[in-house]
Amino acid sequence: MNVEKLDDILKDFPAYRKKQVLAYMFKNFVSDFDEMTSLPKDLREILKKNCSLEINSDMYISDDLETYKSLITLSDGKKIEAVLMKHDDKRNTVCVSSQVGCPVGCEFCATGRMGFTRNLTVDEILLQVVLFERLLKKENSRVTNVVFMGMGEPMFNYENVMSAVRLLNSKGFFGIAARHISISTSGIVGGIKRLMEEKLQINLAISFHAPTDEKRSKIMPINKNFGISAIVSALKEYILKTKRRVMIEYILIDHINDFEADAYKLADIVKGDYFFVNLIPYNPTGEFKPSFSERVKKFKEILKGRGITVTQRYRFGRGIKAACGQLAVK
Ligand code: SAH
Ligand code: SF4
Numbered sequence: 001m002n003v004e005k006l007d008d009i010l011k012d013f014p015a016y017r018k019k020q021v022l023a024y025m026f027k028n029f030v031s032d033f034d035e036m037t038s039l040p041k042d043l044r045e046i047l048k049k050n051c052s053l054e055i056n057s058d059m060y061i062s063d064d065l066e067t068y069k070s071l072i073t074l075s076d077g078k079k080i081e082a083v084l085m086k087h088d089d090k091r092n093t094v095c096v097s098s099q100v101g102c103p104v105g106c107e108f109c110a111t112g113r114m115g116f117t118r119n120l121t122v123d124e125i126l127l128q129v130v131l132f133e134r135l136l137k138k139e140n141s142r143v144t145n146v147v148f149m150g151m152g153e154p155m156f157n158y159e160n161v162m163s164a165v166r167l168l169n170s171k172g173f174f175g176i177a178a179r180h181i182s183i184s185t186s187g188i189v190g191g192i193k194r195l196m197e198e199k200l201q202i203n204l205a206i207s208f209h210a211p212t213d214e215k216r217s218k219i220m221p222i223n224k225n226f227g228i229s230a231i232v233s234a235l236k237e238y239i240l241k242t243k244r245r246v247m248i249e250y251i252l253i254d255h256i257n258d259f260e261a262d263a264y265k266l267a268d269i270v271k272g273d274y275f276f277v278n279l280i281p282y283n284p285t286g287e288f289k290p291s292f293s294e295r296v297k298k299f300k301e302i303l304k305g306r307g308i309t310v311t312q313r314y315r316f317g318r319g320i321k322a323a324c325g326q327l328a329v330k
Pocket of ligand 2: 110
C-alpha cells in the first residue's frame with residue numbers, strides 16, 4: 001500500500017478524487033482498484049500501474065482461532081508485527097507497531113533486543129489495521145479497538161502516530177471511537193505532556209514494570225532518562241488536565257519485580273482513583289521467566305488490599321509467539 005504516491009498521481013484530477021480513493025482504502029477496505037467503481041476507468045488504470053493495495057503478510061492463527069498474528073513485510077523489506085485479538089463480546093482489538101524495532105531496549109522485550117531501524121510512516125501504521133479490516137469484512141465484522149502495543153515506542157514517532165490516530169478516529173474513514181484507541185509508552189515524559197494537549201479522548205498506558213528506580217533501570221534502561229518521579233508527576237498533570245484514567249502496565253517477571261515489597265511500593269505510587277494497574281503475564285523471550293501463579297495472586301491481593309483497581313491481561317495467542325517482537329526476531 002502506498003498512499004504517499006496519491007498526491008502525485010492525482011494531481012491532474014479534481015480534488016475530491018483523492019477523498020474518494022482514501023475512502024475506498026480506509027472506509028470500504030477494498031483490496032482491488034477495480035472495486036473502486038465510482039472512479040473513471042482511466043483513473044483506475046493509472047492507479048493500478050502506479051500504486052498498490054497489496055499488503056504483504058504472513059498470518060499465524062492461534063488454535064482457538066481468537067488471535068491472528070501477522071508478520072508484515074514493508075516495501076523496503078523490513079518486517080513488523082500486528083495482532084488481531086477477537087474477544088467474546090464482539091470486540092476486535094488490533095495491536096499495531098509504531099516502529100521497526102525499538103530504541104528503548106528493555107531487557108525483557110524481544111523488540112527491544114532487536115535494536116532500532118526506523119519509524120513507520122502513517123501509511124504503514126494504518127495498513128496494519130486495514131489488513132485486519134479486510135479480513136473481518138468477510139465476516140461482516142469490524143475492528144473496534146486499536147492499541148499501540150506492538151513493536152516500537154509510539155512517543156518517539158509522535159507525529160505519525162497521532163496522524164494515524166486521527167484517521168482511525170475520523171468518521172469519514174475507520175470511524176473508531178477515540179475511547180477505543182490506546183497508546184502505550186515506556187514513560188517518555190515529553191510525549192505524555194504533548195498528548196495531554198491534544199483534544200482527543202484516547203487512552204494512555206504506561207509500561208511501569210518496577211516500583212523503584214533501581215529495579216526499573218535494570219530492566220528498562222530508559223529509566224535513567226525518565227525516572228519514576230518524573231513519569232508519575234507527568235501522569236498526575238495529564239490526569240488533572242484530561243480527567244482520563246491511566247493504565248499502569250506491570251509485567252510480572254519471576255523473582256525480578258514480583259516480590260511482596262514491590263507490590264506495596266507500587267501501591268503507594270499509584271494510589272488514587274485515576275490509576276489502575278494491569279498485571280500482564282510475562283511471555284518469555286529470553287532469560288526471564290513468568291511469575292508463578294501464587295506470586296501473582298499475592299501481588300494482586302496486596303494491591304487490592306491497598307484500594308488499587310487491578311485488572312489482569314489474559315494471555316493471548318499461546319503457541320503463536322504473541323509477545324511483541326517474537327516473530328520479527330525469528
Ligand atoms: N513501547 C511501548 C509499547 C509497545 S510494548 C511500551 O513499552 O509501552 C507493549 C507492552 O508489552 C508493554 O507494556 C511492554 O512492556 C509489554 N511487553 C514487552 N515484552 C513483553 C513480553 N515478553 N511479555 C509480556 N509483555 C511484554
Ligand atoms: Fe520498546 Fe516497549 Fe519493547 Fe521497551 S517494551 S523495548 S519500549 S517496545
